[in-house]
């Protein structure tokens with residue numbers, strides 16, 4: 001089955017076409033037939049398209065909205081010029097899987113999208129006002145362009161964390177606010193945490209019930225997840241993705257009263273403060289240079305930039321503190337898994353996070369660690385490390401494609 005995986009942001013559309021099937025999943029032989037991204041939708045859009053085994057095609061076109069952008073992508077996908085293997089017409093795309101950021105408390109599993117599901121996703125707009133409307137645009141566009149014959153499935157960033165107990169998901173604020181407005185921690189990056197936990201099982205030979213790991217997703221957004229018996233029992237992101245670790249442009253954990261203080265001192269509105277914490281903080285805010293970890297590491301190394309160094313150290317220290325607290329949260333874990341752009345590619349950051357944690361049974365092997373980047377998968381722990389340490393590249397699109405297949409085929413799935 002060929003599945004179009006769509007991930008729509010406010011002005012972007014990322015896609016992959018993945019060929020998969022039930023026996024293909026068992027053999028891990030799914031294929032990404034094509035992938036691409038459309039950026040700056042709404043003005044002169046930048047489009048990057050790549051068919052399997054071919055060089056990327058880059059072009060610009062005025063694409064006024066997500067429907068026009070998707071239409072552009074679909075025309076390319078079926079064109080002889082693209083020559084995507086197995087795709088000659090729209091009929092060769094059998095289902096569409098959508099990444100949806102927020103499913104709230106009700107949408108706790110991947111589901112086939114019908115009118116009722118759309119209403120439920122719309123109901124979660126309050127909880128994710130930037131993300132869900134963009135995700136919905138993807139659904140509306142795909143429905144229009146494919147028609148009712150092609151099933152569409154929603155896969156939620158929040159759903160893997162729906163197994164968290166109230167002790168983990170409730171904030172220590174008046175309980176009525178949870179009852180009235182559903183103010184609670186939801187957690188995000190669920191598809192990534194779930195995927196790397198699944199790969200960990202395959203690499204270690206553990207069963208679902210034996211999966212007791214801490215997964216550390218370090219990308220532009222960053223989060224940690226405590227997984228016990230295969231299920232998420234705690235995670236660092238909260239009502240929104242701003243809580244927890246230091247990120248590219250988000251501050252992570254902060255004293256909530258800073259908002260009131262800055263409101264008075266700087267005369268900032270709540271919208272401005274929200275923008276400050278989400279878009280101008282984190283690595284960017286501390287360094288004053290960039291949100292990009294690779295560039296910061298270079299600045300630190302080449303020019304001994306003091307604030308680049310500080311930003312990286314604060315980033316690593318926060319992650320280290322979370323590792324310690326999650327080991328306690330889980331009464332010990334069998335393994336720690338690093339993933340995401342930084343977690344997969346930076347031996348330096350991984351080593352700094354794990355520095356001096358031998359007393360907790362965490363010891364990195366310098367050589368193994370240095371050898372793993374650029375999409376490689378494997379262990380980086382020293383022989384003496386009681387907690388095993390893994391680097392596992394994430395693949396959220398693959399999990400979305402597989403969930404889409406299972407929903408369409410009505411096959412029950414483990415989480």
Ligand code: ADP
Nearest residue numbers: 219220221291292293294295340341342345346
């Ligand atoms: P997103 O969360 O947007 O999917 P990614 O998971 O791709 O982002 O992560 C992006 C981050 O990964 C950036 O900070 C980037 O600098 C960092 N990164 C990518 N490659 C490296 C590398 N070789 N060394 C350090 N950081 C890297």
